[in-house]
Amino acid sequence: MPKTLTLIATSAMGLESVVAKEVKQLGYEDVIVENGRVRYEAEVSAIPRSNLWLRTADRVKVLVGEFEAKTFDSLFEQTKALPWEQYIPEDGAIPVIGKSVKSTLYSVPDCQAIVKKAIVERMKNKHGLATRLEESGPMHRVEIAIHKDHAMLTLDTSGVGLHKRGYRLNQGEAPLKETMAAALVQLTNWKPDYPFLDPFCGSGTIPIEAAMIGQNIAPGFNREFASEAWDIIPYKLWEDALNEAEDLANYDQPLNISGSDLDHKLVDMAKANATEAGLGELIQWKQMNVRDLTFKQPNGYIVGNPPYGERLGDKDQVEQMYRDFGAIMKEHPSWSVYIITSNESFEKLYGKEASKRRKLFNGFIKTDYYQYFGKFE
Incomplete structure (x- = not known):
């Protein structure tokens, strides 16, 4: 497991600078603003803290790797070369979602299938498995996003989108996120x-x-996140983040x-x-x-x-x-x-x-x- 990770907080268009400001307020300095996302370098403890505190981000993802891919062979080999076993346990469930914009590899179902196959091959080799992966463990959702032939592979730490705070029992016809x-x-x-x-x-x-x-x-104090079940995040880090949130809340503020x-x-x-x-x-x-x-x-x-x-x-x-x-x-x-x-x-x-x-x-x-x-x- 690397000491620091590249995290990506995704954002609605036009809100990137607001998300970046929130990331900086959490104490993370190495922040880069891009279209629809903010990326930053941080330790593993940033995953619980970011999910709990980011009010305006849609999701928090871990960047596993990025590269140029114009052929399915290239996509397969470069995906397989990434250290998936550092993030996903032997029994981890690995659903793959995808999107492709203005790219040579435009068939999203094919890209998803190739990425899935490459990860499975890598995991089987690393864990010495002859048969298929069990995938009976915690969810580690992978996204393959290709834009102008630039492929980005991420793991979603949030699960349900961060706008789901857990308090909205009912909503009107055109609810605001x-x-x-x-x-x-x-x-x-x-x-x-x-x-x-x-x-x-x-x-x-x-x-x-x-x-x-x-x-x-x-905002995330009363909900759960997919990465709470991940082996790479000691549960103490979640407890520390929750305790910090409790300590910083100012319930006496009129x-x-x-x-x-x-x-x-x-x-x-x-x-x-x-x-x-x-x-x-x-x-x-x-x-x-x-x-x-x-x-x-x-x-x-x-x-x-x-x-x-x-x-x-x-x-x-x-x-x-x-x-x-x-x-x-x-x-x-x-x-x-x-x-x-x-x-x-x-x-x-x-x-x-x-x-x-x-x-x-x-x-x-x-x-x-x-x-x-x-x-x-």
């Missing part, structure tokens, strides 16, 4: 002692993520976080999800129309993912809501407003040009994150 919700909060300069509101809260993901950030609760929505069913969902997250008492929920918003304190923050009005019949209603929202916020210049939407007329409808815009992908939808900086009182 927890990782994206956390990113929207982290792209503001909100601090836990300021008011925070999501007036389009849906099933509550943005306020829940804000509360976890506000109290410094590790918060003023609220969420509201026009749909009372969604508000009920949000309440249930917050309770499941252990934050039931910390967030106030209310069923209300955005035009009825009232503000008791200055210097607050609104972060929201309102309906985009993309469905026929919704457009007029949504655009009127943007107008109502803009008219209200005009009366509260000390509040900062951060809105993600695919509606390209948002600034015009809201009645004000954003202080800053950032392009983000909400799933496969191209959106803008409109940022209005408040004038603090």
Whole structure:
């Protein structure tokens, strides 16, 4: 087992710099930002810590090897030459997934089959096995990703994607991923002692993520990861990472976080999800129309993912809501407003040009994150 590993934290397009900042905050310095991922060198203990703490990454993977491959023979031989036995035990289950973009080897099923065969051959040789591998042990999912003939082979340490925090019992029609919700909060300069509101809260993901950030609760604290069962990670490292997360959580931090929505069913969902997250008492929920918003304190923050009005019949209603929202916020210049939407007329409808815009992908939808900086009182 090498002393240090190359880890890859995958990311939604547009969030790479946010993920990189989180990796650095964990104390890992050797960080390289690439399209859709962040790579960094770290010891094995970084696997538990990264999975527990990265709020905006999709997965954490171990890079096993990378090389150029234009033929199936080359893919087979170079995959076989990698030290798989250092990562995977004799009985490890080895499913292989794959993707290929702009590459000579474009058949993903064929690439997967060749990679699987090469790993099995290597493992059988190293373990002196004449028969097939048992694969009855812990899951070690391999990914072969080929882009412009550059092949990258990784092992997935996370299992279920990191956006699955374990608290979302129910969700609305177009739910925002927890990782994206956390990113929207982290792209503001909100601090836990300021008011925070999501007036389009849906099933509550943005306020829940804000509360976890506000109290410094590790997002992966209440879930499991595939690599917990791996031989290469002593269980003490998981225990140490969990103890660190418990010690760093600030459960005494008072918060003023609220969420509201026009749909009372969604508000009920949000309440249930917050309770499941252990934050039931910390967030106030209310069923209300955005035009009825009232503000008791200055210097607050609104972060929201309102309906985009993309469905026929919704457009007029949504655009009127943007107008109502803009008219209200005009009366509260000390509040900062951060809105993600695919509606390209948002600034015009809201009645004000954003202080800053950032392009983000909400799933496969191209959106803008409109940022209005408040004038603090």
